[in-house]
Amino acid sequence: MSPRAPTLAPPTEELKARFGRNLTRCRERADVSQEELGFRASLHRTEISLLERGERMPRVDTAVRIAGSLGVRLDELALGLEWKPGYTIVVPGEWDVVERPGSENGDQPAGDPDG
Numbered sequence: 299m300s301p302r303a304p305t306l307a308p309p310t311e312e313l314k315a316r317f318g319r320n321l322t323r324c325r326e327r328a329d330v331s332q333e334e335l336g337f338r339a340s341l342h343r344t345e346i347s348l349l350e351r352g353e354r355m356p357r358v359d360t361a362v363r364i365a366g367s368l369g370v371r372l373d374e375l376a377l378g379l380e381w382k383p384g385y386t387i388v389v390p391g392e393w394d395v396v397e398r399p400g401s402e403n404g405d406q407p408a409g410d411p412d413g
Contacts, residue, residue, distance in 0.1 A: 333346075349364075
């Protein structure tokens with residue numbers, strides 16, 4: 299069986315908006331323009347604008363560069379962000395039960411050295 303990439307849930311609108319508000323607050327507190335922040339973090343000014351408006355969610359490395367450029371801890375940009383699983387995706391055939399020879403009820407996992 300070939301390995302599958304994990305299913306990724308896109309960030310919610312509220313998650314992106316909250317990050318954007320946190321970014322705006324930190325940038326204004328540092329008295330830095332979007333253009334200056336973009337220069338410091340090696341990002342285009344429009345990327346900073348998109349992030350602040352909640353239209354995009356940054357990758358972790360981008361968020362780390364932004365935090366460092368503002369002289370704040372990453373957790374200040376992530377303040378109030380949380381994710382809770384809302385549902386589980388089940389893919390038929392992903393977790394097949396394999397019975398070992400000699401196993402009466404199949405409760406021992408395949409390849410178990412103690413079985």
